[in-house]
Amino acid sequence: MVVAxxxxxxxxxxxxxxxxxxxxxxxxxxxxSSGVYWSLRDLAAALWRDVTSGHNPLAIADRLAQIxxxxxxxxxxxxxxxxxxGLLRPSSTSPVALEASETVARAEAGExxxxxxxxxDMKDLILADPVHDTEEHLGWPVVRNDNGVRx
Amino acid sequence: MIASALSGLARSETSRPxxxxxxxxxxxFTARHAKRAHQVRVRVADLCIRLxxxxxxxxxxxARRLGGAITNTGTDHLHFHLGEPSWAGSPxxxxxxxxxxxxxxxxxxxxxxxxxxxxxxxxxSNNPTEPCTLFNPRTGVGVQWVTALAHLPPWDxxxxxxxxxxxxxxxxGMRMMHAGTxxxxxxxxxxxxxxxxxxxxxxxxxxxxxxxxxxxxxxxxTADARPxxxxxxxxxxxxxxxxxxxxxxxxxxxxxxLNWQGKVEIDPELHFKGCMAESADVxxxxxxxxxxxxxxxxxxxRPQDLFAHAAASMxxxxxxxxxxxxxFATALTRRVPTWRMNLSSDPFEIGSAVRxxxxxxxx
Numbered sequence: 001m002v003v004a005x006x007x008x009x010x011x012x013x014x015x016x017x018x019x020x021x022x023x024x025x026x027x028x029x030x031x032x033s034s035g036v037y038w039s040l041r042d043l044a045a046a047l048w049r050d051v052t053s054g055h056n057p058l059a060i061a062d063r064l065a066q067i068x069x070x071x072x073x074x075x076x077x078x079x080x081x082x083x084x085x086g087l088l089r090p091s092s093t094s095p096v097a098l099e100a101s102e103t104v105a106r107a108e109a110g111e112x113x114x115x116x117x118x119x120x121d122m123k124d125l126i127l128a129d130p131v132h133d134t135e136e137h138l139g140w141p142v143v144r145n146d147n148g149v150r151x
Numbered sequence: 152m153i154a155s156a157l158s159g160l161a162r163s164e165t166s167r168p169x170x171x172x173x174x175x176x177x178x179x180f181t182a183r184h185a186k187r188a189h190q191v192r193v194r195v196a197d198l199c200i201r202l203x204x205x206x207x208x209x210x211x212x213x214a215r216r217l218g219g220a221i222t223n224t225g226t227d228h229l230h231f232h233l234g235e236p237s238w239a240g241s242p243x244x245x246x247x248x249x250x251x252x253x254x255x256x257x258x259x260x261x262x263x264x265x266x267x268x269x270x271x272x273x274x275x276s277n278n279p280t281e282p283c284t285l286f287n288p289r290t291g292v293g294v295q296w297v298t299a300l301a302h303l304p305p306w307d308x309x310x311x312x313x314x315x316x317x318x319x320x321x322x323x324g325m326r327m328m329h330a331g332t333x334x335x336x337x338x339x340x341x342x343x344x345x346x347x348x349x350x351x352x353x354x355x356x357x358x359x360x361x362x363x364x365x366x367x368x369x370x371x372x373t374a375d376a377r378p379x380x381x382x383x384x385x386x387x388x389x390x391x392x393x394x395x396x397x398x399x400x401x402x403x404x405x406x407x408x409l410n411w412q413g414k415v416e417i418d419p420e421l422h423f424k425g426c427m428a429e430s431a432d433v434x435x436x437x438x439x440x441x442x443x444x445x446x447x448x449x450x451x452x453r454p455q456d457l458f459a460h461a462a463a464s465m466x467x468x469x470x471x472x473x474x475x476x477x478x479f480a481t482a483l484t485r486r487v488p489t490w491r492m493n494l495s496s497d498p499f500e501i502g503s504a505v506r507x508x509x510x511x512x513x514x
Contacts, residue, residue: 016455019481023474030481032455037478 008058008079010091011051018087022049031086038087041115046102047075051088054095055103063104071107074114081116168246170263176242177266177285181292183239184232192227193217196320196371196381196430199225202312203232205300213311215418218385218427229291229319231312233282236296247296250283258471261285267318269470271304282307286318293319309416310384313369314469320371321472325381326479329464331367332380332431333357335509339365339380339431341372341487342439343461349439349494350464352393353501358419359397360502362509363428378433378483385427388414397498398422434509435488436461442493447504449514452491454484488513 013020013029020029027040027048040048051057057079065072082088168176181203188203189210195217202217204210213233214220236247250257251270261268268285282303286293293315297303317327331342331350342350354367365382367389373379389397394415419426437449438457458465458481465483466476494501508514 016453016459019455019458019477021474021477023477026474028474028477030478032458032481032485035482035485037481 008083008090010054010056010094011079011083011088012091012093012095013052014086014089020048020087029082029087034086035120036085037119038082038085039115039117039119042113043071043075043103043106043111044078044114044116046106047078047114048082050097050101050103051079053099054097055101060101060103063101064107067104067107068112071112071114075103078114078116085118168242168249170260172246173242173250173260173285174264174266174287176236176246177287177292177294179241180234180236180239180294180296181230181232183241184234184294185230187238188232188234191220192222193219194221195316195383196325196373198228198319198323200229200231200312200316201227203230203234205234205238209233209300212308216308216311216384216386218382218429227291229293229315231315232292232294233312234294234296235299247283247298250296251298257283265289267471269314281314284314286315288318288322291319309386309388310369313383314471316369316371316383317469318471321475325371325373326466326472326476326483327369327371327383327469328466328480329368329468330370330380332365332370333505333509334363334365334428334431335506337432338434338509338512339428340435340437340505340509341370341380341433342367342437342492343457343464344438345460345463349441351387351389352396352441352498353439353492353494353505355387355389355393355397356498356501357505358387358423358426358502360499360506362502362506363426363431364419365428365431372433372479372483374479374482376486378487379430380433381430382427385418385420387417387419389417390414433483433487434512435490436484437490437492439492439494442495444493444495447495447501448493449490449504449508450493452489454489457489457491458484490514 017033018029018031020027025041025045027045029038029040030036047060050060057075061072061075064075184203188205189207191202191204191210191214193200193202193214199221202210202213204213236242237244242250253260253270254272257268257270266285266287269281270283271281282295282297284293284295295312320327331354333340333342333354342353344350351367354364358364365380366384367387369383371381371383436457438452438460462480465480466473
């Protein structure tokens with residue numbers, strides 16, 4: 001059943017089907033049943049961290065609407081997609097967020113990019129980032145092609 | 152002297168070596184070192200590696216533990232150097248001391264130079280945890296710099312050049328994993344799980360029963376449609392009780408000192424001739440469990456559950472390439488059948504059960 005954004009309350013990671021990790025700010029999440037990888041960066045990664053630490057996504061969207069209505073719409077859409085992809089599910093508990101929303105803080109500071117990509121073949125992710133871990137590391141110019149490695 | 156430089160050198164911001172100078176130091180060191188070092192070639196995961204070593208003894212030891220020296224002509228894909236910077240005069244003592252003092256920031260500096268690197272940190276006992284290790288992915292040249300060879304960490308000779316092999320294989324879309332292996336014919340079982348779960352004991356039980364292995368510590372796995380596992384090191388590590396359990400009253404031909412983990416390190420070919428395989432198809436991912444059962448049994452386990460139990464051994468343990476390692480490990484658990492193996496207490500029964508499993512394609 002496809003979940004509409006308006007129906008979503010508190011959320012949690014859909015373990016064990018979903019495995020996710022934070023790589024220096026980028027969230028890489030996978031539904032092991034479907035095999036589809038998701039890469040979340042910028043505000044999308046902040047949104048993941050917020051909702052998996054007890055923030056209500058609807059409350060975040062309401063706050064974002066006060067900054068920019070498009071940001072609010074985008075956050076609702078991303079959350080609905082993550083739930084429908086089996087990465088997040090309604091929380092079985094009632095977690096209480098201890099920190100202020102990172103998404104709202106970054107949006108208030110002027111960020112506007114929700115970067116979301118999905119990959120059906122893990123090679124696409126591996127080849128895009130074969131060795132180095134973080135975006136902030138400069139000078140890692142090696143990208144693998146099908147014939148080997150090129151600089 | 153490097154030792155005095157290490158003991159409290161504080162460079163001003165303006166005199167600190169830049170990323171460009173680090174790249175230059177790597178180039179000067181490897182050029183000078185290549186002229187003086189003892190060279191030997193080995194093959195790992197179909198890659199030819201030329202080792203540049205500070206002595207003939209170390210060259211022979213590291214080559215043997217990387218599967219033995221090869222003599223065929225052909226292209227060297229990688230050049231790995233182990234040495235003291237003072238021997239080649241680059242980097243100079245002050246710059247090397249600076250690199251060693253950087254800790255996690257050394258990786259950032261290396262990244263700015265287009266390199267990947269880690270520097271040894273001190274553990275609670277003030278022992279170095281890793282040599283200063285640097286790899287240039289564009290040239291395939293890597294170094295392990297040590298202030299003195301005596302400062303090599305105690306595990307280095309047990310798994311030579313593990314970080315450089317890890318980075319070089321990750322660069323090529325492969326993955327070095329901490330896993331045991333058993334092989335029958337062309338089919339391999341990859342044993343994953345936390346330390347103490349029975350990986351090494353199962354490997355030793357298997358080869359004592361006539362199976363082959365490609366290693367019980369670090370192995371390289373490819374991302375092919377049918378993943379393959381390759382030998383990295385030719386050395387098994389087992390605690391003395393495990394050795395006794397498998398070998399019984401039979402004595403090791405060359406009793407070995409215990410390594411830093413309190414384990415015995417043995418060259419499996421010395422005791423089980425022909426037991427080392429170079430590579431094999433990965434037919435199953437197996438999570439062993441010491442069950443002290445009457446018979447060894449296999450039960451299917453969901454990839455999700457195997458991943459949750461084996462994440463550390465499959466991708467978290469080695470520094471660098473963490474994101475690709477996470478993706479690789481998750482993909483492997485989806486691509487290869489996943490099983491739990493409940494171990495009996497009889498090593499030879501375990502070996503027979505594994506052979507049946509591999510030969511039949513399942514339990």
